[in-house]
Amino acid sequence: MIFRTKNTFINKYKLITIFILAMLYINVGITHFTNPDFFLVIVPDYLPYQLFIVYISGLFEIILGIMLLFKKARKYAGIGLVFLLILVFPANIFLYQSAEAQSVYEISKNKAFVRLFFQAPLILLAFWHSLSEEYKYFDIFCGIIFIPTIIYFICLA
Numbered sequence: 001m002i003f004r005t006k007n008t009f010i011n012k013y014k015l016i017t018i019f020i021l022a023m024l025y026i027n028v029g030i031t032h033f034t035n036p037d038f039f040l041v042i043v044p045d046y047l048p049y050q051l052f053i054v055y056i057s058g059l060f061e062i063i064l065g066i067m068l069l070f071k072k073a074r075k076y077a078g079i080g081l082v083f084l085l086i087l088v089f090p091a092n093i094f095l096y097q098s099a100e101a102q103s104v105y106e107i108s109k110n111k112a113f114v115r116l117f118f119q120a121p122l123i124l125l126a127f128w129h130s131l132s133e134e135y136k137y138f139d140i141f142c143g144i145i146f147i148p149t150i151i152y153f154i155c156l157a
Contacts, residue, residue: 010134010139010140010143011134013143014128014129014139014142014143017125017129017142017143017146017150018068018069018074018129019069020150021065021068021125021126021129021150022065022066022068022069023065024065024150024153025061025062025064025065025068025081026061026062026065026066028058028061029057029058029059029060029061029062029063029065030058030062031058032054032055032057032058032059032061033055033058036051036054036055036058039054039057039058039091040054041098041100041101041104041105042091042092042094042095042098042101042105043091043094044090044091044093044094045094047090057084057087057088060080060084061084064077064080064081064084065077067080068081068129071132074129074130074132075130075131075132076130077129077130078126078127078128078129078130078131079126079127079130081122081123081126081129082123082126082127082130085119085122085123085126086123089119092112092115092116092119093116095107095112095115096109096112096113096115096116118149118152118153121145121146121148121149122149124141124142124145125142125145125146125149128142
């Protein structure tokens with residue numbers, strides 16, 4: 001019980017991070033439908049039904065992003081996002097391995113490598129958003145990692 005806190009600043013800040021990431025997931029999910037070719041290039045060659053994978057992952061991003069906005073659904077949204085982020089990680093690996101994908105995304109192999117490591121903070125943030133209870137040090141840690149993570153993804157746009 002010593003790790004729990006009632007910090008209203010952290011609670012308000014966490015709600016802001018939830019809103020920002022929910023909007024990010026919804027926006028990226030919509031882009032899966034409006035520009036599927038952008039995502040097709042990073043779907044690993046060994047996976048069948050690549051367009052379906054792009055559409056279904058986009059649909060889940062939209063659904064989970066919307067669910068994140070509702071307190072009663074947030075736990076399930078956060079856990080769902082953890083699984084989704086793990087499932088789409090092979091696309092980031094493929095981006096690192098594929099010179100063609102790097103060319104389309106206009107990034108170097110080094111930038112694709114750095115991108116691999118930003119999946120971990122997204123997973124941690126999704127898990128943090130699934131928690132209704134407060135944990136002082138974990139809350140602070142997630143609050144801190146949100147800043148460079150969101151800056152990184154804003155710079156990608």
